[in-house]
Amino acid sequence: MRYRIGEVAQLFGLSKGGVRYLEQRGFIHSYRDENNSYRYYDRVQVTAIKKIRFYQALGFSLEEAAVLVKIKDSGQLMDRMLCKEHELATQIEQTRKMIGALKAHTGKISAAKSLGSSWITAHRPAMYRISVWEDLDSKSESHQKGPDKASDPVTYRERMEAESSFISCIPNVLLSILIRKQEGDYLIARGSCIEEADAQRLGVAPNSQVDYYPRHTDCYYSVVKIGLEKQGIRHITDKVDDMESHGEMLSGDIIGRMLIEGEAYHEIWIPFKRTC
Template sequence: MKDKYLIGEVCKLFNTTRDTLVHYEKLGLISPKKDDNNGYRYYDIEDLNCLTDILFLKKLNLPLTDIKKAIKNSTPSDILEIIKDKEKHLQEEMKKLKELEKTLRAMKLNVKACINNLNKLEIREEKENLLFIEIAKKNNFNDFIDIIEGMVNLVEGVEVLNKNFLEYINFTFLIEEGGLFEKDGGKKVKWGVTLRQSYKFSEDIILNKKVEFIPKNKYIYTVLVLDDTDYDDWLERIKDIVLENNIKVGGPILGRMMLTEYDNDVAMDYYEVYIPIK
């Protein structure tokens, strides 16, 4: 074993770069010597041992500031505390990644449903009760932001909702039972959000709000692309589905937004529509 190694040799031994070694030197992590005759840096065994520790700790994603503490002036107890802090940080990151994975999985299912169920009819049985919370009552789709702001203000102080509120709700329209075929059926449409009754913060959310209980039922299920610029048109489409298929409607018709498609800046909203049957 040699007692001196040039920077190129160290790069080859540790599969690293010259710039990395120079950066570590500037930060005071390693201190190679210089040959007085030629000015070349050289690294001794102590430097190589130190570099081994640095690269190991770097694999743990420790910041260089913590690595410097660990290798320059620390006891085993100090190093243990650094590792514990990193472990806690990793656990928090893993939790975030799991939440992200859950959100992506739900989005993937929604997008697949938009592709596979568009304009197709099937009988489904909803296995869980829903709560519909009315926020607005207007003949358009443009109240989503108002709804979200209203809900966030309503549940301010509910810790979990502040973090992942949108995972639990769907922007929803609700056509009152019998309202679809009334002369001015548009006035029978309510706007708000739905959430599953099992959601553990339901009581906090529904405080001081008009809430309707949507029982589990059998439904005609379909996915429609609804143009938010033509309110009457999509109501007629739902009427046509009911009439053409001789559906005996047995409750309020529910539509939950799943996805928005943009075509030359024109928004087209995909809704899953539940038509309860008697």
């Protein structure tokens, strides 16, 4: 039986260009009708495409499938298939993790919508965090100026290691904001953060450039739309003022975690302690 290129394409859900590509790669070949010069394919070529499609259905690429159909040794074929099985299992596990991360993030967004802009008491999970050097100034007790850090090769190397380690853990690593009250003013520093449990599971190796924030049981929590300017954190500083007027004291850095990037919404934890 003879098949024209359009018929082959229809059989396998390909375009005519797709059939031509298979021929160009040498996976199949066509014949010319002596009477009308039409290109056609015989049953052998259709069977060859079926074999390739079989392996593609098992997860092999076109190139891999084309190699497999030529393997005659069953042991070699088994090795290739076991290797693909392992590869697919790894991909499935990665997909499950992505689905889990999506569910967790959509759950946070849903909870944030229910919360609105009100403040509730909640614990802050233990976190690791790195800050943007340029946002930290000489007033900070625990950090030096950015230029001094960058000029020190050991510090610079550790910074790059920390950045690389954090980036490898996306999407568990999220953009973060730090708000630190000092000398009657507020320092704002951008950065990234990851919960301690995720960091341990993913093998993050903290160094001198990574700040650790232990679990804090007494925090005011809300989801706030903020900016990096002083007026952009007004809702937060107003809450601090309200705390202090009611006998409560800020007890550490205010940590924010990006929730909805397009609208600059952050989860905010304000740690506090009661003075009386």
